[in-house]
Amino acid sequence: MRLTILVPTPHYADIDCLLHYQSNSALPYGTLVRVPLGSRELLGIVWNDLDARTTHERVIPDEASLKPIIEVFDSIPALNDHWRELVKFCANYYQRSLGETALNSLPASLKKLTSPQLKKRIKILDKPVLNSSQKNETYAPKLTDEQVHAISAITSQTRPYLLFGATGSGKTEVYMQCVAHFLSQNIHAQALIMVPEINLTPQLKDRFSERFSHWGAQAVVSLHSGMTDPQRLSSWLLAHRGTARIVLGTRLSIFASLPNLALIVVDEEHDTSYKSDSGVRYSARDLAVYRSHKLNISVILGSATPSLESWHHSRPKSDGGRYIRLSMLHRVGNKEDSNVTTFGSQFPKLCLVDMNHQPRNTILSQPLLTAIKERIACGEQSLLLLNQRGYAPVLFCSDCGWKSDCTNCSAYRVFHQLDRTLRCHHCGLTQPVPRACPSCGNLDIRPMGQGTERLEELLTEALLGHERKNGGCARIVRIDADSTRHKGTLEQMLSSVYHGEVDVLIGTQMIAKGHDFRSITLVAAINPDGALYSCDYRASERLFSLLLQVSGRAGRDAQLAHRAQMWVQTWQPTHPLYSALKDHDYQKFADQLLIDRQVAGLTPFSSQALMRAEGKTQEAAQSFLLRASQAIDAVISASEPNASKHLEENIRKSALFRYRSYITISSPIPMFMQRVANVERAQMLIESSSRVALQGFLAAWQPLIFQQKQKGLIRWFIDVDPLSI
């Protein structure tokens, strides 16, 4: 008999991703199979033929001429209706092929294994595992009133919740108690906990594993891109077969097959890592909301600095809000000592250094340096945040004005002192530092601006001869992508900080997230102003959240909390962002930003999509975009709808007619980073005040884009709900 199989062909292929094959027997939708395609053998999924892309002429061959299915993966259950609905929604919403979306969201190992090999893997998983100690049986730490309120709200009504919880207010405990509640309701129930970067928070898995050890050793599994393929397959299979009760993962875990999903948690929901920046550009947070809605279960979006979208959606219900906002504004005391819970630990005090009043070219101001020395003297730690690795972002010639441009990208190459190289952080081009200016031969070429290497050097000099509490030199460690390139060094460095073997920690954004350093009492942002001048209107909201998050690293030990300080070196000390930060008042800041956004008609008051093109020349990229937009008007003005014989084409045309007036399409422009690795990039913004109109329009437009051919075009794609424009 004839079966329709979903295969991973991309949206721009000339072939539909739903193909027909011969089978001896009927197989339920969602069954995994292996099928031949051309000279390849691919993983496919038995699918409903009604989802076929009808835009192309579908000539379905005789059954006799169809190729047979190679093998059926019958040792695991079929992917259920809910999972298939999720990937279908994702493909439609983010304008990608269904096959690419569905097959890419399965673990890579599954594509390589044969059916007997998979059977073997499952047998291994089914071997009884030694159960770890059962000592910890629904253990209950003392909760704050705010935690109690949040938990009772979440466990009483099925809704999306925004858990607006300050750093240190005990969000994780709320997640764990809610998970415990839903998992004890039903012995099969499962929970999905998403975090932005699981590699930075192995503690979370430990905390969950320890708390829920009585559910069995396989009850808590991780799912993230840092795992090896076989590890990922094991976790995936445990989740798919219902053995795993709790899945902890990064954004890709939103596609985990969880047949008994009862709760989703999205921790740090504002974090931009939830949005995929290649392939299917999905937002795992938004898909989590969709998924919970379809399953009629609750989703908890947790953050100390919620995204403006979630903030907007969690207005009071009377105001049309769709989420319930639960606030936890107070810090929990020292968790190490669960018998003595001190409430309302103070937040770090904000100290602004006005750089206008500092000597020219100051990198580390005197008052900040003094404060760091004080901390060292009394055995406390400091954390310095500087979001630029290397020694200096650019090298320049004082004579002719030459700068260390990258030949492949529209960016400067960064000066790395340690190995004397100029490195492009976009394409990787690396060359030794020239002795003299390549343009005029001048020997006086200098670093301009500041990087973590330079800060480390500067601080080492400044602290020379400065004694620690227990004697000896101050110990500095630098954590960035360069210093942690080798496997295990990050963990090693973090642990030395944790064990008090370090006095000052210098790092990039890497150190802002999650780490629970107990003895840090001073956090400083060395040069954060950049975002205030950025052309990206979301930059200030991201800066606020970064600074608040990093300030949360200070004073986590209740004993030291009163000494915690957050220092900011700025040329804009009166900027409203900093006054909001001073008051720890995200609500006021977010409310004001929302008013600004509403006035300007920006998200979340409008929906956006970017159409991007990459070509050998800027001209090729832009003219492709231009032609794609002109094709719309050509269709609209060429003929009235219903003139075509093809039903599908009529639907498309009438959608274009209907939605065009609700849509604004900008002219093609070069991207801010115009050239990366010798590829020219251009983009075009598509906006609408109606999300539905934008969706309908994009869907109707796509087939027209496929028809556009352009010499020199490398690729194009649509980014729906882009994070930066």
Added chain:
DNA sequence: AGCACGCCGACT
């Protein structure tokens, strides 16, 4: 996309 087939330049 992958992977074939297919026709022109510098190498054992």
Added chain:
DNA sequence: GTCGGCGTGCTC
């Protein structure tokens, strides 16, 4: 005389 460049074209 072969290896390999990437230009079209096809995949149930």
